[in-house]
Amino acid sequence: MNRVYDGIMGLVVGDALGVPVEFCERDTFCVADMIGGGTHGLPAGTWSDDGSLALATLESLGRRRRIDLRDIMDNFVRWYARNEFTPYHSVFDIGNTTRKAIGLYMQGVGVESCGGRSIADNGNGSLMRILPLAFVPHTDEDVAAVSALTHAHPISTGACEEYVRIAELLLAGGGPEEAARLYDDEYDIRKKPRADVRSGGYVLDTLDAAVWCFATTSSYRECVLKAVNLGGDTDTTAAVAGGLAGIYYGSSGGRGIPQEWQAQIARGEWIAELCEADFFNGAAR
Ligand SMILES: [Mg+2]
Incomplete structure:
Protein backbone atom coordinates (compact mmCIF):
# COMPACT_ATOMS: atom_id res chain seq x y z
CA MET A 1 0.00 0.00 0.00
CA ASN A 2 1.39 3.37 -1.03
CA ARG A 3 -0.73 6.31 0.03
CA VAL A 4 1.24 8.72 -2.12
CA TYR A 5 0.18 6.66 -5.14
CA ASP A 6 -3.41 6.55 -3.87
CA GLY A 7 -3.61 10.34 -3.61
CA ILE A 8 -1.71 11.15 -6.80
CA MET A 9 -3.50 8.51 -8.90
CA GLY A 10 -6.76 9.71 -7.36
CA LEU A 11 -5.97 13.22 -8.60
CA VAL A 12 -4.82 12.12 -12.06
CA VAL A 13 -7.81 9.82 -12.68
CA GLY A 14 -10.20 12.60 -11.62
CA ASP A 15 -8.44 14.98 -14.01
CA ALA A 16 -8.68 12.47 -16.90
CA LEU A 17 -12.37 11.80 -16.24
CA GLY A 18 -13.11 15.52 -16.48
CA VAL A 19 -11.01 16.41 -19.54
CA PRO A 20 -13.55 15.32 -22.22
CA VAL A 21 -16.28 17.54 -20.75
CA GLU A 22 -14.20 20.50 -19.58
CA PHE A 23 -16.21 23.75 -19.88
CA CYS A 24 -19.50 21.88 -20.50
CA GLU A 25 -22.48 23.31 -18.66
CA ARG A 26 -23.99 21.38 -15.75
CA ASP A 27 -26.67 18.83 -16.64
CA THR A 28 -26.06 19.08 -20.38
CA PHE A 29 -24.10 15.78 -20.18
CA CYS A 30 -23.57 12.81 -17.88
CA VAL A 31 -20.22 11.08 -17.46
CA ALA A 32 -20.41 7.54 -16.01
CA ASP A 33 -17.04 6.14 -17.10
CA MET A 34 -13.60 7.01 -18.47
CA ILE A 35 -14.20 8.25 -22.00
CA GLY A 36 -12.16 9.90 -24.74
CA GLY A 37 -12.98 12.62 -27.27
CA GLY A 38 -15.06 15.62 -26.30
CA THR A 39 -13.71 19.11 -25.57
CA HIS A 40 -10.08 18.42 -26.50
CA GLY A 41 -10.54 15.34 -28.72
CA LEU A 42 -8.03 13.23 -26.78
CA PRO A 43 -7.89 9.49 -25.98
CA ALA A 44 -9.45 8.15 -22.75
CA GLY A 45 -7.02 8.37 -19.83
CA THR A 46 -5.43 11.67 -20.93
CA TRP A 47 -4.72 13.95 -17.97
CA SER A 48 -4.20 17.70 -18.31
CA ASP A 49 -2.30 20.57 -16.70
CA ASP A 50 -3.64 19.62 -13.26
CA GLY A 51 -1.93 16.23 -13.40
CA SER A 52 1.15 17.62 -15.15
CA LEU A 53 1.87 20.31 -12.57
CA ALA A 54 1.12 18.02 -9.61
CA LEU A 55 3.50 15.40 -11.06
CA ALA A 56 6.13 18.06 -11.81
CA THR A 57 5.94 19.09 -8.15
CA LEU A 58 6.04 15.49 -6.93
CA GLU A 59 9.07 14.69 -9.12
CA SER A 60 10.98 17.65 -7.73
CA LEU A 61 10.20 16.77 -4.11
CA GLY A 62 11.24 13.14 -4.62
CA ARG A 63 14.49 13.98 -6.40
CA ARG A 64 15.57 17.00 -4.33
CA ARG A 65 14.37 15.49 -1.00
CA ARG A 66 13.24 18.91 0.13
CA ILE A 67 10.95 21.72 -0.94
CA ASP A 68 13.12 23.49 -3.49
CA LEU A 69 11.09 26.34 -4.97
CA ARG A 70 13.45 27.01 -7.86
CA ASP A 71 13.61 23.36 -8.80
CA ILE A 72 9.80 23.08 -8.78
CA MET A 73 9.60 26.17 -11.01
CA ASP A 74 12.31 24.70 -13.29
CA ASN A 75 10.05 21.65 -13.66
CA PHE A 76 7.12 23.92 -14.55
CA VAL A 77 9.32 25.39 -17.30
CA ARG A 78 10.18 21.86 -18.51
CA TRP A 79 6.43 21.32 -18.78
CA TYR A 80 5.50 24.62 -20.39
CA ALA A 81 8.43 25.02 -22.79
CA ARG A 82 9.43 21.39 -23.44
CA ASN A 83 6.17 19.42 -22.99
CA GLU A 84 7.67 17.23 -20.26
CA PHE A 85 5.35 15.82 -17.58
CA THR A 86 2.60 15.41 -20.17
CA PRO A 87 0.81 12.27 -21.43
CA TYR A 88 1.62 12.68 -25.15
CA HIS A 89 4.28 15.37 -25.30
CA SER A 90 1.92 18.28 -25.67
CA VAL A 91 0.50 20.98 -23.40
CA PHE A 92 -3.15 21.47 -24.38
CA ASP A 93 -4.42 23.43 -21.41
CA ILE A 94 -2.92 26.20 -19.26
CA GLY A 95 -4.35 28.89 -16.99
CA ASN A 96 -3.55 32.57 -17.57
CA THR A 97 -2.04 33.21 -14.13
CA THR A 98 0.17 30.13 -14.46
CA ARG A 99 1.31 31.06 -17.96
CA LYS A 100 2.21 34.56 -16.87
CA ALA A 101 4.15 33.39 -13.80
CA ILE A 102 6.19 30.82 -15.73
CA GLY A 103 6.84 33.44 -18.41
CA LEU A 104 8.20 35.89 -15.85
CA TYR A 105 10.45 33.19 -14.37
CA MET A 106 11.82 32.40 -17.84
CA GLN A 107 12.65 36.10 -18.24
CA GLY A 108 14.77 35.94 -15.09
CA VAL A 109 12.35 37.23 -12.45
CA GLY A 110 13.08 35.79 -8.99
CA VAL A 111 11.08 32.80 -7.88
CA GLU A 112 9.41 34.76 -5.06
CA SER A 113 8.12 37.45 -7.42
CA CYS A 114 6.53 35.49 -10.30
CA GLY A 115 3.16 34.57 -8.85
CA GLY A 116 0.09 36.69 -9.52
CA ARG A 117 -0.94 38.84 -6.56
CA SER A 118 -4.11 40.55 -7.72
CA ILE A 119 -7.63 39.56 -6.74
CA ALA A 120 -8.13 38.32 -10.30
CA ASP A 121 -5.31 35.79 -9.80
CA ASN A 122 -7.45 33.45 -7.73
CA GLY A 123 -8.23 30.73 -10.23
CA ASN A 124 -7.73 27.16 -9.05
CA GLY A 125 -4.32 26.80 -10.75
CA SER A 126 -2.28 26.28 -7.60
CA LEU A 127 -4.90 24.30 -5.67
CA MET A 128 -4.95 21.64 -8.40
CA ARG A 129 -1.22 20.91 -8.05
CA ILE A 130 -0.57 21.36 -4.30
CA LEU A 131 -1.40 17.82 -3.06
CA PRO A 132 2.21 16.48 -3.10
CA LEU A 133 3.02 18.81 -0.18
CA ALA A 134 0.84 16.62 2.05
CA PHE A 135 3.33 13.75 1.61
CA VAL A 136 6.44 15.58 2.85
CA PRO A 137 7.35 17.47 6.01
CA HIS A 138 6.12 21.04 5.60
CA THR A 139 4.77 24.13 7.31
CA ASP A 140 1.82 26.29 6.22
CA GLU A 141 4.42 28.80 4.99
CA ASP A 142 5.91 26.13 2.70
CA VAL A 143 2.50 25.35 1.22
CA ALA A 144 1.85 29.07 0.70
CA ALA A 145 5.26 29.51 -0.96
CA VAL A 146 4.62 26.64 -3.40
CA SER A 147 1.21 28.09 -4.26
CA ALA A 148 2.79 31.54 -4.66
CA LEU A 149 5.09 30.31 -7.44
CA THR A 150 2.09 31.03 -9.66
CA HIS A 151 -0.75 32.11 -7.32
CA ALA A 152 0.47 34.46 -4.59
CA HIS A 153 -2.77 36.11 -3.48
CA PRO A 154 -3.75 35.19 0.12
CA ILE A 155 -7.05 33.67 -1.06
CA SER A 156 -5.14 31.14 -3.17
CA THR A 157 -2.38 30.44 -0.67
CA GLY A 158 -4.98 30.05 2.10
CA ALA A 159 -7.06 27.62 0.02
CA CYS A 160 -3.96 25.51 -0.63
CA GLU A 161 -3.09 25.44 3.08
CA GLU A 162 -6.62 24.33 3.90
CA TYR A 163 -6.65 21.61 1.25
CA VAL A 164 -3.29 20.18 2.37
CA ARG A 165 -4.55 20.17 5.98
CA ILE A 166 -7.57 18.12 4.92
CA ALA A 167 -5.34 15.69 3.02
CA GLU A 168 -3.15 15.31 6.12
CA LEU A 169 -6.21 14.62 8.25
CA LEU A 170 -7.14 11.79 5.88
CA LEU A 171 -3.57 10.44 5.93
CA ALA A 172 -3.83 10.40 9.72
CA GLY A 173 -6.98 8.25 9.58
CA GLY A 174 -9.77 10.83 9.37
CA GLY A 175 -12.73 10.43 7.02
CA PRO A 176 -15.38 12.47 5.19
CA GLU A 177 -17.13 13.58 8.38
CA GLU A 178 -13.94 14.89 9.98
CA ALA A 179 -12.94 16.50 6.67
CA ALA A 180 -16.27 18.33 6.50
CA ARG A 181 -15.81 19.53 10.07
CA LEU A 182 -12.24 20.68 9.51
CA TYR A 183 -13.37 22.53 6.38
CA ASP A 184 -16.19 24.34 8.20
CA ASP A 185 -17.05 23.63 11.81
CA GLU A 186 -20.02 26.01 11.87
CA TYR A 187 -21.92 24.86 8.81
CA ASP A 188 -22.21 21.25 7.66
CA ILE A 189 -21.21 21.37 4.00
CA ARG A 190 -23.02 18.06 3.47
CA LYS A 191 -26.31 19.93 3.78
CA LYS A 192 -25.51 22.27 0.91
CA PRO A 193 -27.89 21.75 -2.05
CA ARG A 194 -26.21 20.80 -5.33
CA ALA A 195 -27.68 23.92 -6.97
CA ASP A 196 -25.63 26.06 -4.57
CA VAL A 197 -22.33 24.28 -5.28
CA ARG A 198 -20.34 26.31 -7.81
CA SER A 199 -17.90 24.56 -10.12
CA GLY A 200 -16.21 27.26 -12.15
CA GLY A 201 -12.54 28.20 -11.98
CA TYR A 202 -12.51 30.30 -8.80
CA VAL A 203 -10.26 28.67 -6.23
CA LEU A 204 -12.66 28.88 -3.29
CA ASP A 205 -15.48 27.40 -5.38
CA THR A 206 -13.26 24.50 -6.44
CA LEU A 207 -12.22 23.74 -2.86
CA ASP A 208 -15.83 23.95 -1.70
CA ALA A 209 -17.09 21.71 -4.52
CA ALA A 210 -14.31 19.16 -3.96
CA VAL A 211 -14.96 18.89 -0.22
CA TRP A 212 -18.71 18.69 -0.89
CA CYS A 213 -18.25 15.83 -3.37
CA PHE A 214 -15.95 13.96 -1.00
CA ALA A 215 -18.12 14.49 2.08
CA THR A 216 -21.40 13.47 0.42
CA THR A 217 -20.30 10.23 -1.28
CA SER A 218 -19.09 6.82 -0.13
CA SER A 219 -16.67 5.59 -2.81
CA TYR A 220 -13.94 6.99 -5.05
CA ARG A 221 -16.02 6.40 -8.17
CA GLU A 222 -19.09 8.12 -6.75
CA CYS A 223 -17.04 11.11 -5.55
CA VAL A 224 -15.21 11.88 -8.79
CA LEU A 225 -18.23 11.29 -11.05
CA LYS A 226 -20.25 13.63 -8.87
CA ALA A 227 -17.46 16.20 -9.29
CA VAL A 228 -17.23 15.82 -13.09
CA ASN A 229 -21.00 16.00 -13.48
CA LEU A 230 -21.10 19.39 -11.73
CA GLY A 231 -19.89 20.73 -15.08
CA GLY A 232 -17.74 23.82 -15.63
CA ASP A 233 -14.11 23.26 -14.62
CA THR A 234 -14.73 19.51 -14.55
CA ASP A 235 -11.16 18.26 -14.70
CA THR A 236 -9.93 20.44 -11.87
CA THR A 237 -12.91 19.91 -9.57
CA ALA A 238 -12.54 16.15 -10.04
CA ALA A 239 -8.75 16.28 -9.63
CA VAL A 240 -9.00 18.17 -6.33
CA ALA A 241 -11.81 15.92 -5.07
CA GLY A 242 -10.08 12.82 -6.43
CA GLY A 243 -6.90 13.52 -4.48
CA LEU A 244 -8.86 13.37 -1.23
CA ALA A 245 -10.95 10.36 -2.26
CA GLY A 246 -7.85 8.51 -3.48
CA ILE A 247 -6.13 8.92 -0.12
CA TYR A 248 -9.23 7.85 1.78
CA TYR A 249 -10.53 4.95 -0.33
CA GLY A 250 -7.17 3.78 -1.71
CA SER A 251 -6.29 2.23 -5.06
CA SER A 252 -7.51 -1.31 -4.42
CA GLY A 253 -10.74 -2.72 -3.08
CA GLY A 254 -14.37 -2.13 -3.97
CA ARG A 255 -14.61 1.51 -2.92
CA GLY A 256 -11.14 2.48 -4.15
CA ILE A 257 -9.98 3.90 -7.49
CA PRO A 258 -11.33 1.39 -10.07
CA GLN A 259 -8.58 -0.83 -11.52
CA GLU A 260 -9.83 -0.31 -15.08
CA TRP A 261 -9.48 3.46 -14.71
CA PHE A 279 11.56 10.97 0.56
CA PHE A 280 7.85 10.07 0.75
CA ASN A 281 8.42 7.04 2.97
CA GLY A 282 7.00 8.73 6.04
CA ALA A 283 3.62 9.03 4.37
CA ALA A 284 3.88 6.06 2.05
CA ARG A 285 3.24 3.13 4.37
MG1 LIG B 1 -6.92 20.97 -16.69
Missing part, protein backbone atom coordinates in the same frame (compact mmCIF):
# COMPACT_ATOMS: atom_id res chain seq x y z
CA GLN A 262 -5.95 3.15 -13.34
CA ALA A 263 -5.06 0.89 -16.27
CA GLN A 264 -6.35 3.49 -18.77
CA ILE A 265 -4.21 6.32 -17.42
CA ALA A 266 -1.48 7.47 -19.81
CA ARG A 267 2.04 6.83 -18.40
CA GLY A 268 0.61 5.04 -15.37
CA GLU A 269 3.81 3.09 -14.65
CA TRP A 270 5.90 6.26 -14.67
CA ILE A 271 3.44 7.90 -12.26
CA ALA A 272 3.69 4.89 -9.93
CA GLU A 273 7.51 5.12 -10.00
CA LEU A 274 7.45 8.81 -9.02
CA CYS A 275 5.37 7.89 -5.96
CA GLU A 276 8.03 5.43 -4.74
CA ALA A 277 10.71 8.02 -3.94
CA ASP A 278 12.36 7.45 -0.53
Whole structure:
Protein backbone atom coordinates (compact mmCIF):
# COMPACT_ATOMS: atom_id res chain seq x y z
CA MET A 1 0.00 0.00 0.00
CA ASN A 2 1.39 3.37 -1.03
CA ARG A 3 -0.73 6.31 0.03
CA VAL A 4 1.24 8.72 -2.12
CA TYR A 5 0.18 6.66 -5.14
CA ASP A 6 -3.41 6.55 -3.87
CA GLY A 7 -3.61 10.34 -3.61
CA ILE A 8 -1.71 11.15 -6.80
CA MET A 9 -3.50 8.51 -8.90
CA GLY A 10 -6.76 9.71 -7.36
CA LEU A 11 -5.97 13.22 -8.60
CA VAL A 12 -4.82 12.12 -12.06
CA VAL A 13 -7.81 9.82 -12.68
CA GLY A 14 -10.20 12.60 -11.62
CA ASP A 15 -8.44 14.98 -14.01
CA ALA A 16 -8.68 12.47 -16.90
CA LEU A 17 -12.37 11.80 -16.24
CA GLY A 18 -13.11 15.52 -16.48
CA VAL A 19 -11.01 16.41 -19.54
CA PRO A 20 -13.55 15.32 -22.22
CA VAL A 21 -16.28 17.54 -20.75
CA GLU A 22 -14.20 20.50 -19.58
CA PHE A 23 -16.21 23.75 -19.88
CA CYS A 24 -19.50 21.88 -20.50
CA GLU A 25 -22.48 23.31 -18.66
CA ARG A 26 -23.99 21.38 -15.75
CA ASP A 27 -26.67 18.83 -16.64
CA THR A 28 -26.06 19.08 -20.38
CA PHE A 29 -24.10 15.78 -20.18
CA CYS A 30 -23.57 12.81 -17.88
CA VAL A 31 -20.22 11.08 -17.46
CA ALA A 32 -20.41 7.54 -16.01
CA ASP A 33 -17.04 6.14 -17.10
CA MET A 34 -13.60 7.01 -18.47
CA ILE A 35 -14.20 8.25 -22.00
CA GLY A 36 -12.16 9.90 -24.74
CA GLY A 37 -12.98 12.62 -27.27
CA GLY A 38 -15.06 15.62 -26.30
CA THR A 39 -13.71 19.11 -25.57
CA HIS A 40 -10.08 18.42 -26.50
CA GLY A 41 -10.54 15.34 -28.72
CA LEU A 42 -8.03 13.23 -26.78
CA PRO A 43 -7.89 9.49 -25.98
CA ALA A 44 -9.45 8.15 -22.75
CA GLY A 45 -7.02 8.37 -19.83
CA THR A 46 -5.43 11.67 -20.93
CA TRP A 47 -4.72 13.95 -17.97
CA SER A 48 -4.20 17.70 -18.31
CA ASP A 49 -2.30 20.57 -16.70
CA ASP A 50 -3.64 19.62 -13.26
CA GLY A 51 -1.93 16.23 -13.40
CA SER A 52 1.15 17.62 -15.15
CA LEU A 53 1.87 20.31 -12.57
CA ALA A 54 1.12 18.02 -9.61
CA LEU A 55 3.50 15.40 -11.06
CA ALA A 56 6.13 18.06 -11.81
CA THR A 57 5.94 19.09 -8.15
CA LEU A 58 6.04 15.49 -6.93
CA GLU A 59 9.07 14.69 -9.12
CA SER A 60 10.98 17.65 -7.73
CA LEU A 61 10.20 16.77 -4.11
CA GLY A 62 11.24 13.14 -4.62
CA ARG A 63 14.49 13.98 -6.40
CA ARG A 64 15.57 17.00 -4.33
CA ARG A 65 14.37 15.49 -1.00
CA ARG A 66 13.24 18.91 0.13
CA ILE A 67 10.95 21.72 -0.94
CA ASP A 68 13.12 23.49 -3.49
CA LEU A 69 11.09 26.34 -4.97
CA ARG A 70 13.45 27.01 -7.86
CA ASP A 71 13.61 23.36 -8.80
CA ILE A 72 9.80 23.08 -8.78
CA MET A 73 9.60 26.17 -11.01
CA ASP A 74 12.31 24.70 -13.29
CA ASN A 75 10.05 21.65 -13.66
CA PHE A 76 7.12 23.92 -14.55
CA VAL A 77 9.32 25.39 -17.30
CA ARG A 78 10.18 21.86 -18.51
CA TRP A 79 6.43 21.32 -18.78
CA TYR A 80 5.50 24.62 -20.39
CA ALA A 81 8.43 25.02 -22.79
CA ARG A 82 9.43 21.39 -23.44
CA ASN A 83 6.17 19.42 -22.99
CA GLU A 84 7.67 17.23 -20.26
CA PHE A 85 5.35 15.82 -17.58
CA THR A 86 2.60 15.41 -20.17
CA PRO A 87 0.81 12.27 -21.43
CA TYR A 88 1.62 12.68 -25.15
CA HIS A 89 4.28 15.37 -25.30
CA SER A 90 1.92 18.28 -25.67
CA VAL A 91 0.50 20.98 -23.40
CA PHE A 92 -3.15 21.47 -24.38
CA ASP A 93 -4.42 23.43 -21.41
CA ILE A 94 -2.92 26.20 -19.26
CA GLY A 95 -4.35 28.89 -16.99
CA ASN A 96 -3.55 32.57 -17.57
CA THR A 97 -2.04 33.21 -14.13
CA THR A 98 0.17 30.13 -14.46
CA ARG A 99 1.31 31.06 -17.96
CA LYS A 100 2.21 34.56 -16.87
CA ALA A 101 4.15 33.39 -13.80
CA ILE A 102 6.19 30.82 -15.73
CA GLY A 103 6.84 33.44 -18.41
CA LEU A 104 8.20 35.89 -15.85
CA TYR A 105 10.45 33.19 -14.37
CA MET A 106 11.82 32.40 -17.84
CA GLN A 107 12.65 36.10 -18.24
CA GLY A 108 14.77 35.94 -15.09
CA VAL A 109 12.35 37.23 -12.45
CA GLY A 110 13.08 35.79 -8.99
CA VAL A 111 11.08 32.80 -7.88
CA GLU A 112 9.41 34.76 -5.06
CA SER A 113 8.12 37.45 -7.42
CA CYS A 114 6.53 35.49 -10.30
CA GLY A 115 3.16 34.57 -8.85
CA GLY A 116 0.09 36.69 -9.52
CA ARG A 117 -0.94 38.84 -6.56
CA SER A 118 -4.11 40.55 -7.72
CA ILE A 119 -7.63 39.56 -6.74
CA ALA A 120 -8.13 38.32 -10.30
CA ASP A 121 -5.31 35.79 -9.80
CA ASN A 122 -7.45 33.45 -7.73
CA GLY A 123 -8.23 30.73 -10.23
CA ASN A 124 -7.73 27.16 -9.05
CA GLY A 125 -4.32 26.80 -10.75
CA SER A 126 -2.28 26.28 -7.60
CA LEU A 127 -4.90 24.30 -5.67
CA MET A 128 -4.95 21.64 -8.40
CA ARG A 129 -1.22 20.91 -8.05
CA ILE A 130 -0.57 21.36 -4.30
CA LEU A 131 -1.40 17.82 -3.06
CA PRO A 132 2.21 16.48 -3.10
CA LEU A 133 3.02 18.81 -0.18
CA ALA A 134 0.84 16.62 2.05
CA PHE A 135 3.33 13.75 1.61
CA VAL A 136 6.44 15.58 2.85
CA PRO A 137 7.35 17.47 6.01
CA HIS A 138 6.12 21.04 5.60
CA THR A 139 4.77 24.13 7.31
CA ASP A 140 1.82 26.29 6.22
CA GLU A 141 4.42 28.80 4.99
CA ASP A 142 5.91 26.13 2.70
CA VAL A 143 2.50 25.35 1.22
CA ALA A 144 1.85 29.07 0.70
CA ALA A 145 5.26 29.51 -0.96
CA VAL A 146 4.62 26.64 -3.40
CA SER A 147 1.21 28.09 -4.26
CA ALA A 148 2.79 31.54 -4.66
CA LEU A 149 5.09 30.31 -7.44
CA THR A 150 2.09 31.03 -9.66
CA HIS A 151 -0.75 32.11 -7.32
CA ALA A 152 0.47 34.46 -4.59
CA HIS A 153 -2.77 36.11 -3.48
CA PRO A 154 -3.75 35.19 0.12
CA ILE A 155 -7.05 33.67 -1.06
CA SER A 156 -5.14 31.14 -3.17
CA THR A 157 -2.38 30.44 -0.67
CA GLY A 158 -4.98 30.05 2.10
CA ALA A 159 -7.06 27.62 0.02
CA CYS A 160 -3.96 25.51 -0.63
CA GLU A 161 -3.09 25.44 3.08
CA GLU A 162 -6.62 24.33 3.90
CA TYR A 163 -6.65 21.61 1.25
CA VAL A 164 -3.29 20.18 2.37
CA ARG A 165 -4.55 20.17 5.98
CA ILE A 166 -7.57 18.12 4.92
CA ALA A 167 -5.34 15.69 3.02
CA GLU A 168 -3.15 15.31 6.12
CA LEU A 169 -6.21 14.62 8.25
CA LEU A 170 -7.14 11.79 5.88
CA LEU A 171 -3.57 10.44 5.93
CA ALA A 172 -3.83 10.40 9.72
CA GLY A 173 -6.98 8.25 9.58
CA GLY A 174 -9.77 10.83 9.37
CA GLY A 175 -12.73 10.43 7.02
CA PRO A 176 -15.38 12.47 5.19
CA GLU A 177 -17.13 13.58 8.38
CA GLU A 178 -13.94 14.89 9.98
CA ALA A 179 -12.94 16.50 6.67
CA ALA A 180 -16.27 18.33 6.50
CA ARG A 181 -15.81 19.53 10.07
CA LEU A 182 -12.24 20.68 9.51
CA TYR A 183 -13.37 22.53 6.38
CA ASP A 184 -16.19 24.34 8.20
CA ASP A 185 -17.05 23.63 11.81
CA GLU A 186 -20.02 26.01 11.87
CA TYR A 187 -21.92 24.86 8.81
CA ASP A 188 -22.21 21.25 7.66
CA ILE A 189 -21.21 21.37 4.00
CA ARG A 190 -23.02 18.06 3.47
CA LYS A 191 -26.31 19.93 3.78
CA LYS A 192 -25.51 22.27 0.91
CA PRO A 193 -27.89 21.75 -2.05
CA ARG A 194 -26.21 20.80 -5.33
CA ALA A 195 -27.68 23.92 -6.97
CA ASP A 196 -25.63 26.06 -4.57
CA VAL A 197 -22.33 24.28 -5.28
CA ARG A 198 -20.34 26.31 -7.81
CA SER A 199 -17.90 24.56 -10.12
CA GLY A 200 -16.21 27.26 -12.15
CA GLY A 201 -12.54 28.20 -11.98
CA TYR A 202 -12.51 30.30 -8.80
CA VAL A 203 -10.26 28.67 -6.23
CA LEU A 204 -12.66 28.88 -3.29
CA ASP A 205 -15.48 27.40 -5.38
CA THR A 206 -13.26 24.50 -6.44
CA LEU A 207 -12.22 23.74 -2.86
CA ASP A 208 -15.83 23.95 -1.70
CA ALA A 209 -17.09 21.71 -4.52
CA ALA A 210 -14.31 19.16 -3.96
CA VAL A 211 -14.96 18.89 -0.22
CA TRP A 212 -18.71 18.69 -0.89
CA CYS A 213 -18.25 15.83 -3.37
CA PHE A 214 -15.95 13.96 -1.00
CA ALA A 215 -18.12 14.49 2.08
CA THR A 216 -21.40 13.47 0.42
CA THR A 217 -20.30 10.23 -1.28
CA SER A 218 -19.09 6.82 -0.13
CA SER A 219 -16.67 5.59 -2.81
CA TYR A 220 -13.94 6.99 -5.05
CA ARG A 221 -16.02 6.40 -8.17
CA GLU A 222 -19.09 8.12 -6.75
CA CYS A 223 -17.04 11.11 -5.55
CA VAL A 224 -15.21 11.88 -8.79
CA LEU A 225 -18.23 11.29 -11.05
CA LYS A 226 -20.25 13.63 -8.87
CA ALA A 227 -17.46 16.20 -9.29
CA VAL A 228 -17.23 15.82 -13.09
CA ASN A 229 -21.00 16.00 -13.48
CA LEU A 230 -21.10 19.39 -11.73
CA GLY A 231 -19.89 20.73 -15.08
CA GLY A 232 -17.74 23.82 -15.63
CA ASP A 233 -14.11 23.26 -14.62
CA THR A 234 -14.73 19.51 -14.55
CA ASP A 235 -11.16 18.26 -14.70
CA THR A 236 -9.93 20.44 -11.87
CA THR A 237 -12.91 19.91 -9.57
CA ALA A 238 -12.54 16.15 -10.04
CA ALA A 239 -8.75 16.28 -9.63
CA VAL A 240 -9.00 18.17 -6.33
CA ALA A 241 -11.81 15.92 -5.07
CA GLY A 242 -10.08 12.82 -6.43
CA GLY A 243 -6.90 13.52 -4.48
CA LEU A 244 -8.86 13.37 -1.23
CA ALA A 245 -10.95 10.36 -2.26
CA GLY A 246 -7.85 8.51 -3.48
CA ILE A 247 -6.13 8.92 -0.12
CA TYR A 248 -9.23 7.85 1.78
CA TYR A 249 -10.53 4.95 -0.33
CA GLY A 250 -7.17 3.78 -1.71
CA SER A 251 -6.29 2.23 -5.06
CA SER A 252 -7.51 -1.31 -4.42
CA GLY A 253 -10.74 -2.72 -3.08
CA GLY A 254 -14.37 -2.13 -3.97
CA ARG A 255 -14.61 1.51 -2.92
CA GLY A 256 -11.14 2.48 -4.15
CA ILE A 257 -9.98 3.90 -7.49
CA PRO A 258 -11.33 1.39 -10.07
CA GLN A 259 -8.58 -0.83 -11.52
CA GLU A 260 -9.83 -0.31 -15.08
CA TRP A 261 -9.48 3.46 -14.71
CA GLN A 262 -5.95 3.15 -13.34
CA ALA A 263 -5.06 0.89 -16.27
CA GLN A 264 -6.35 3.49 -18.77
CA ILE A 265 -4.21 6.32 -17.42
CA ALA A 266 -1.48 7.47 -19.81
CA ARG A 267 2.04 6.83 -18.40
CA GLY A 268 0.61 5.04 -15.37
CA GLU A 269 3.81 3.09 -14.65
CA TRP A 270 5.90 6.26 -14.67
CA ILE A 271 3.44 7.90 -12.26
CA ALA A 272 3.69 4.89 -9.93
CA GLU A 273 7.51 5.12 -10.00
CA LEU A 274 7.45 8.81 -9.02
CA CYS A 275 5.37 7.89 -5.96
CA GLU A 276 8.03 5.43 -4.74
CA ALA A 277 10.71 8.02 -3.94
CA ASP A 278 12.36 7.45 -0.53
CA PHE A 279 11.56 10.97 0.56
CA PHE A 280 7.85 10.07 0.75
CA ASN A 281 8.42 7.04 2.97
CA GLY A 282 7.00 8.73 6.04
CA ALA A 283 3.62 9.03 4.37
CA ALA A 284 3.88 6.06 2.05
CA ARG A 285 3.24 3.13 4.37
MG1 LIG B 1 -6.92 20.97 -16.69
